[in-house]
Amino acid sequence: MIRLHHVPQSRSMRTLWLLNELGVAYELQVWPFDKSLRSADYLAKNPAGRVPALEIDGECWWETGAITELLCERFPEAGMGRAPGDPERAQWLIWVHFSETISQHCAILTQQHIMLYDDSMRSPVLMKLEAKRLEKCYEALENRLQGRDYLLDSGFSAADVSVGQAVYMARHFAHLDPFKSLTAWWDRITARPGFALSRPNEAQQKLYKQPFYPPWELKEGA
Numbered sequence: 001m002i003r004l005h006h007v008p009q010s011r012s013m014r015t016l017w018l019l020n021e022l023g024v025a026y027e028l029q030v031w032p033f034d035k036s037l038r039s040a041d042y043l044a045k046n047p048a049g050r051v052p053a054l055e056i057d058g059e060c061w062w063e064t065g066a067i068t069e070l071l072c073e074r075f076p077e078a079g080m081g082r083a084p085g086d087p088e089r090a091q092w093l094i095w096v097h098f099s100e101t102i103s104q105h106c107a108i109l110t111q112q113h114i115m116l117y118d119d120s121m122r123s124p125v126l127m128k129l130e131a132k133r134l135e136k137c138y139e140a141l142e143n144r145l146q147g148r149d150y151l152l153d154s155g156f157s158a159a160d161v162s163v164g165q166a167v168y169m170a171r172h173f174a175h176l177d178p179f180k181s182l183t184a185w186w187d188r189i190t191a192r193p194g195f196a197l198s199r200p201n202e203a204q205q206k207l208y209k210q211p212f213y214p215p216w217e218l219k220e221g222a
Contacts, residue, residue, distance in 0.1 A: 008200035012052035020194035095159035102166035
């Protein structure tokens with residue numbers, strides 16, 4: 001039995017997308033983005049009080065990078081991983097974990113734009129700085145994707161899933177348009193059924209209420 005504990009549009013979307021690409025059966029338990037993640041029941045699954053948590057065969061895994069590696073090892077026939085000894089193993093690991101570099105910038109911007117309830121708490125300088133840092137991440141991806149359809153020469157993998165989900169969040173704060181190879185890759189990977197199945201449906205509460213959050217300016221007198 002596999003059960004994924006998930007908040008729509010959060011990092012757990014990364015695991016949900018991968019499960020769809022692996023083609024394995026799973027149950028989905030959707031949580032609201034609120035204090036229920038701090039309940040004793042949930043903390044027994046993920047002691048950090050965050051998503052994802054993945055229940056599998058009596059164990060509970062957490063941290064998306066670890067979950068990605070473990071799932072790819074558990075289901076190697078899907079071809080989403082690159083095993084030790086594979087010539088692309090190092091690049092696969094680098095890009096799987098680069099998704100967290102992107103996600104950290106997204107987390108700060110999500111907090112600044114969405115989670116803080118008073119304008120006096122927001123920092124226009126921090127927002128602009130983090131958006132620029134996302135653009136630097138885009139540059140790294142643009143350079144990697146020059147002449148490639150996917151992040152690895154051998155084809156689509158969990159590295160594309162991990163980075164793709166991070167870019168899904170990042171697009172709410174920094175535009176892809178100036179990065180042509182990155183944009184083509186994004187269009188390619190999001191055409192996959194696995195991505196479509198990982199997106200929130202109409203009944204699910206969304207973390208991001210609008211498609212883009214422009215740079216924010218401190219109002220006079222604030």
